Amino acid sequence: MNTEANLSNRLSGDGVSHDHVRHDDAVAEEQPYISRLYERLDLLKARLVDRLASLYRERGGTHQAVWDREAFVARDVERLERLGSVDRGLCFGRLDFRDGQTSYIGRIGLTDDDYEQLLIDWRAPAAEPFYRATAAAPGDLVRRRHIQTKLRTVLAVDDEVFDLDALPAGGQGTLRGEAALLASLTAHRTGRMSDIVATIQAEQDRIIRSPLAGVLVVQGGPGTGKTVAALHRAAYLLYTHRDRLSSNGVLVVGPNRTFLHYIDQVLPSLGETGVVLSTVGELVPGVEAVDDGEPDAVAVVKGDPRMAGVVAAAVRDRQRLPDGPVELKIDGLELRLEPAAVRAARTRARRARRPHNVARKVFVRELLTHLAREQASRLGDSVDEEDLAEIRVDLAGEPPVAALLDDLWPALTPQRLLADLFASPRLLDAAAGALTEPEKALLLRDDTDVWTAADVPLLDEAAEVLGEIDDPDEAARLARQREQAEVQYARDLLDELELDVPVDPELVAARYRGGETRRSVAERAGNDRTWSFGHVIVDEAQELSPMAWRMVMRRAPGRSMTVVGDIAQTGAAAGARSWADVLEPHVPDRWRQETLTVNYRTPSEVMDLAAEVLALIDPRLKPPTSVRSTGERPRAVWVEAEELLPRLAQLVRAQIDAVGSGRVAVIVPHARLDELHSGLAGALRDTISRVSSADALDAPATVLTVGQAKGLEFDAVLVVEPAELLAESARGATDLYVAVTRPTQRLVLVHTAPLPDMLAAADRE
């Protein structure tokens, strides 16, 4: 079946009675309106720049006047950013209704000076028919027109006519269906995900416009548009619930930095910049997790829900009792502290039911009061409350007392708690009663400040149980840091605006001072571990461990979430086996699931092979249906072990040549990453990168592991040593399934060892 027929069958299998018609006049017909929209856009931008320039020229006035002015500036800057981001494909659709009315659909809404609607935002209810109308249920629609533009010029129009008779005479030419979708699906990949606002399909639209409340799970096979639909959902929710979400923000959690880089253009291209993108390993500000390939067995223990109890017990364990009486020498006077007195102070502090560092104040006060009384009675003094307060202050300044307090109830950072715990068999024994001896042994390591992604949820858990340390020096440091950030923000903002007016960034920053609200929500949220987001999107959600889920749930106390993933692609040893397992502990009965079934990425030839792999993961699972075919079957190339590198270099070179400006991936077993990357880099020089480099996805070809390829896509993919991939995978065939479903055009399997049986259908060379 050829590509077009395939596409048409898949998308229009509902017996649509529409006639696809084309007439070049339609292109000419649309150009004036599209030009008018761009003129309007330019005018609005020019007005905003003028207003900002005059706002910056103004100085002084009452505090209120300054405040108001800054509010205008912030709002106008945001508007300008939004208008600046929608130039490409500003308008992409037109709806013609039975009553003769016409609407144009675009990236944003535009009105003229008389508030006449010129363009409808794709997220507005009035735009829904553009995505949802079918021949069976056209509503009042007679025609849906896709308009393809390049820069500001109309290139093509693509009509679906629901009611030929209702169209005015002359409007019934010949057009090809789904041209816009086909063009976008077959385009070369650029290393960055694009938005799909012009071609969103009905099953995706349902997900995008699903209500804000509760947890929506989007399950779907590879390439079904889960990621892209979730990002459009973020844009839709921000538009529809701006009042609620603009102050709390939206968080998108992705599997790794490369993936976030891959998707980070999508929301700005939809005019939304206020979203925080983060990996699990970055969710605790101030901690940089290393991607050091922690052994699966260790990650499994760290991700186990029993670790919550271990962290809580580790904290309690640091609230110590001395083994016997403690002698303290203060100003030549011997004071004796009995364990019973410490126990009493500890009980009072624990009863406060506050986090450890907060409850420390109670403990310190209780113990110092006890010592103060002891001291006074030894001196034969009688003391009142005021005297006690003074003596407490004096005692707290005594080094032996301070050392004792630090020993019995230390102020702890999450890092200190975990570094001490993992470095001490004694502390582990005391806290990790719920773990087996081998599990405890897996956690042991040297005292170090290096953290892995699996440690981050534990640090977050510890931060919850510990609470903030009340340290005035730390508060002053944070205030300084904030001031510097404000000046930098002002500088960036002025650079961005390119105003022809001299404006001093210090002055702008000084105006902001005290105005924490001036920093964007995304900036504030990204630096605050305890921030409550209005909505949280978790992508590749199947990879999160139970401890990671506890952390992510803390970021969404309102439990408004979109959880996106594919259980069949779970690679992490501590990842999910079912959505119910993941969600029932947190939102019993408050989650709903939607399933996507059409694969927009992988051609059917490749998907047929992937289906064999999927059958091994779980024979009950159904692969998504590919929307197109290419006529190119997957190939398997056997090479001698000694010849692997030179042959692979040749094969990669051939694919780079074949994809032109597109992208090639070389997916390799973890154990061979370094060797194959340096070998290929030697042979192919600057055409090849590895994914750890900043510009990884900009190079024509990239060498990466399956974990790093998760969520990404490439024109051509070479999978090296599939049998080895299978052997080193924590979850059987799931890694192989992910690897073979990355290409948009071609798949080549390169092997020295025999090919796993499930790949037998590939053409052999």
Ligand SMILES: Nc1ncnc2c1ncn2[C@@H]1O[C@H](COP(=O)(O)OP(=O)(O)OP(=O)(O)O)[C@@H](O)[C@H]1O
């Ligand atoms: N309606 C659409 N119009 C145009 N392109 C689309 C559409 N839906 C999906 N795509 C494209 O299909 C590709 C796959 O989408 P996406 O990466 O979101 O899939 P996924 O389900 O997250 O895949 P995986 O599970 O493999 O990570 C992307 O290039 C995306 O732009």
